[in-house]
Amino acid sequence: MSDAADVLISHCRQAGQRITAPRRIIADVVARADDHPDVPEIYRRVAEIDPGISLSTVYRTVKIFASTGLVERHSFAGGRARIEPASEIHHDHLIDIESGAVIEFRSDEIERLQALVARELGFELTAHRLVLYGRPLARKARRTRKP
Amino acid sequence: MSDAADVLISHCRQAGQRITAPRRIIADVVARADDHPDVPEIYRRVAEIDPGISLSTVYRTVKIFASTGLVERHSFAGGRARIEPASEIHHDHLIDIESGAVIEFRSDEIERLQALVARELGFELTAHRLVLYGRPLARKARRTRKP
DNA sequence: CTCATTAATGAGAATGGTTCGCAAATGCAT
DNA sequence: ATGCATTTGCGAACCATTCTCATTAATGAG
Numbered sequence: 479m480s481d482a483a484d485v486l487i488s489h490c491r492q493a494g495q496r497i498t499a500p501r502r503i504i505a506d507v508v509a510r511a512d513d514h515p516d517v518p519e520i521y522r523r524v525a526e527i528d529p530g531i532s533l534s535t536v537y538r539t540v541k542i543f544a545s546t547g548l549v550e551r552h553s554f555a556g557g558r559a560r561i562e563p564a565s566e567i568h569h570d571h572l573i574d575i576e577s578g579a580v581i582e583f584r585s586d587e588i589e590r591l592q593a594l595v596a597r598e599l600g601f602e603l604t605a606h607r608l609v610l611y612g613r614p615l616a617r618k619a620r621r622t623r624k625p
Numbered sequence: 626m627s628d629a630a631d632v633l634i635s636h637c638r639q640a641g642q643r644i645t646a647p648r649r650i651i652a653d654v655v656a657r658a659d660d661h662p663d664v665p666e667i668y669r670r671v672a673e674i675d676p677g678i679s680l681s682t683v684y685r686t687v688k689i690f691a692s693t694g695l696v697e698r699h700s701f702a703g704g705r706a707r708i709e710p711a712s713e714i715h716h717d718h719l720i721d722i723e724s725g726a727v728i729e730f731r732s733d734e735i736e737r738l739q740a741l742v743a744r745e746l747g748f749e750l751t752a753h754r755l756v757l758y759g760r761p762l763a764r765k766a767r768r769t770r771k772p
Numbered sequence: 773c774t775c776a777t778t779a780a781t782g783a784g785a786a787t788g789g790t791t792c793g794c795a796a797a798t799g800c801a802t
Numbered sequence: 803a804t805g806c807a808t809t810t811g812c813g814a815a816c817c818a819t820t821c822t823c824a825t826t827a828a829t830g831a832g
Binding site: 553557572574575581583585587588591592595596597599600601602603604605606607608609610611612613614615 | 700704719721722728730732734735738739742743744746747748749750751752753754755756757758759760761762
Binding site: 680 | 778779780781784789
């Protein structure tokens with residue numbers, strides 16, 4: 479049981495939610511996920527630990543976690559929501575269009591400009607979603623192999 | 626029949642697609658839409674003109690238009706794809722979290738930084754999606770009513 | 773203009789993610 | 803321990819989207 483999972487369950491308790499076995503397991507699976515799984519995938523992982531837990535419960539629990547802000551629901555592609563444990567530091571995503579891999583990044587400069595743009599439009603920026611799509615550059619100057 | 630619709634159908638023809646009555650109508654509805662409707666909504670508008678056109682056909686036709694690049698499919702919120710006729714000049718979107726309204730904007734500065742960030746990560750930026758969410762600022766200096 | 777060819781359509785079924793409703797099971801304060 | 807409100811599991815329901823397939827229609831050749 480990771481500490482991140484502990485944080486999730488303790489927040490649950492503070493929110494007046496009951497701590498149940500399914501929630502512990504789902505918290506653990508979500509907390510240790512580093513690959514932005516969608517809910518069906520989380521369900522698969524949860525099922526490996528306890529096959530009795532229903533898909534509904536996974537959806538419900540993920541929704542609860544998301545409402546505490548400790549877990550984020552993104553929607554990169556076709557409909558399904560992809561989940562990640564929220565980190566203190568905000569980041570955006572870059573999708574490798576060849577492999578589908580999700581790379582996290584952060585640019586304070588871009589963040590700053592976003593707030594600025596929003597303000598110019600007469601809005602207070604409350605959230606944003608930035609996803610870049612890119613093709614890996616031919617890496618001629620790589621230094622992981624000898625020449 | 627707007628000229629934008631004409632552009633759509635002529636592109637269709639050039640792509641070897643047949644020009645049919647349903648496609649003409651759907652092209653017209655999409656071309657004159659300025660509010661990012663989703664497909665079911667486009668279907669509703671199409672049905673007002675010709676109730677015989679099926680939802681399947683609307684989906685198929687929108688997909689064709691999207692493949693020509695003349696129409697864009699965004700996914701701002703829960704699952705459904707929202708459609709807009711593509712303009713020459715790229716823009717991003719700001720969502721008014723109170724009204725749900727979609728405001729279009731453009732920031733060359735942000736665009737430039739995105740390409741830069743991608744390159745630093747070892748990618749050639751091929752596309753991006755930026756959506757800002759904001760709350761309207763209290764407009765103290767409004768001048769639409771007298772004091 | 774007529775035909776044959778072949779793509780497009782309509783209607784409905786199928787899919788896949790997500791939510792709902794409800795009876796049965798369970799956490800938790802007492 | 804016990805009662806009761808919260809959760810769960812299961813299946814049905816939903817919604818957007820895609821697929822199937824028989825029927826219809828657009829297009830190019832003659």
